[in-house]
Amino acid sequence: MRELYSVALSDWAERVNAAAVAAQPFFFLLDFELLEPRLYTESEWREQQLVSFAFPGGEGGVRAQRDAVSLTAHPIPTRRYREAFDLVQSGLQRGDSFLTNLTFATPIDLQGSLEAVYGNVSAKYRVWLPERFVAFSPETFITIDAAGFIRTSPMKGTALDTPAARSELVNDPKEVAEHATIVDLLRNDLSQVARGVRVSAYRYLRALETHEGGLVQTSSDIGANLPEEWREQLGYTLLRLLPAGSVSGAPKPATLDLIRRAEGEQRGYYCGIAGYYDGRALDTCVLIRFIEQRDQAYYFRSGGGITARSNWASEYAELNAKIRLPA
Numbered sequence: 001m002r003e004l005y006s007v008a009l010s011d012w013a014e015r016v017n018a019a020a021v022a023a024q025p026f027f028f029l030l031d032f033e034l035l036e037p038r039l040y041t042e043s044e045w046r047e048q049q050l051v052s053f054a055f056p057g058g059e060g061g062v063r064a065q066r067d068a069v070s071l072t073a074h075p076i077p078t079r080r081y082r083e084a085f086d087l088v089q090s091g092l093q094r095g096d097s098f099l100t101n102l103t104f105a106t107p108i109d110l111q112g113s114l115e116a117v118y119g120n121v122s123a124k125y126r127v128w129l130p131e132r133f134v135a136f137s138p139e140t141f142i143t144i145d146a147a148g149f150i151r152t153s154p155m156k157g158t159a160l161d162t163p164a165a166r167s168e169l170v171n172d173p174k175e176v177a178e179h180a181t182i183v184d185l186l187r188n189d190l191s192q193v194a195r196g197v198r199v200s201a202y203r204y205l206r207a208l209e210t211h212e213g214g215l216v217q218t219s220s221d222i223g224a225n226l227p228e229e230w231r232e233q234l235g236y237t238l239l240r241l242l243p244a245g246s247v248s249g250a251p252k253p254a255t256l257d258l259i260r261r262a263e264g265e266q267r268g269y270y271c272g273i274a275g276y277y278d279g280r281a282l283d284t285c286v287l288i289r290f291i292e293q294r295d296q297a298y299y300f301r302s303g304g305g306i307t308a309r310s311n312w313a314s315e316y317a318e319l320n321a322k323i324r325l326p327a
């Protein structure tokens with residue numbers, strides 16, 4: 001398996017394995033295309049501040065600021081969205097894919113800096129890579145506890161947090177089917193690296209607060225047992241699970257090809273993962289709810305899952321509805 005990876009990725013995986021075995025804390029970033037793997041030691045984030053992150057059980061990075069931050073989106077032209085959507089639809093109709101996550105970068109005006117966004121918003125996971133991006137993600141990719149129990153909580157299905165939209169989300173056959181597809185895909189992914197795969201909670205609703213009103217998402221929890229010596233293989237285990245099913249689709253190889261053709265640009269760290277190992281256990285998130293800085297411009301990256309039953313206008317609306325700052 002190892003020879004399939006680039007030198008940079010194998011090197012990254014070996015360094016992850018070594019640090020995990022040595023009980024040395026580390027933080028990492030992996031981009032969607034797996035071209036720019038990064039691994040940071042404690043002094044690189046604490047003293048040199050090459051990256052900042054705030055994870056549920058972990059590090060804080062810079063403290064919350066009080067500067068006002070806000071954003072104004074300039075939605076991408078519907079024509080551009082439809083072209084990509086139609087390309088994805090033809091792949092879905094041919095049966096190359098049965099679920100494809102289609103995303104775009106929407107230009108935004110940002111009042112405040114990436115740092116100010118990082119310091120002001122609340123989210124389960126926050127990551128700030130200076131000059132590059134800030135992410136405020138609600139989505140866990142996987143966690144591994146000290147005993148080697150691996151868990152994942154895919155989020156699939158998003159709606160505004162109103163009673164009507166909630167019940168539509170819960171009852172919509174398309175949403176039900178998409179969610180089942182993702183849970184299946186992740187069960188399969190986990191079974192590649194672990195044993196005793198089980199779903200402990202299925203399709204529960206979770207509210208997400210934002211500056212401009214709430215969103216709800218449907219999530220599930222899936223878990224399994226890694227081999228006892230899991231730390232020795234941690235880097236390669238992570239690579240085998242990527243890209244994350246919830247932000248790619250199924251089946252993965254053909255779907256990734258469809259995504260590349262439809263989106264026409266790399267996702268970079270958006271839809272990649274970030275992880276924090278505290279010396280014993282690992283927590284990772286999917287890098288969504290993502291503001292990117294390119295040259296002197298800012299873009300909000302967002303998207304959602306498309307199936308053969310999807311309709312372009314509601315998918316376009318979902319992509320735009322996600323362009324918000326959490327409270």
Ligand SMILES: C=C(O[C@@H]1C=C(C(=O)O)C=C[C@H]1O)C(=O)O
Nearest residue numbers: 156157158246288302303304305
């Ligand atoms: C890629 C994104 O969304 C993904 C797709 C979701 C969906 O289809 O409901 C929800 C969360 C993400 O896993 C994003 O929000 O940017």
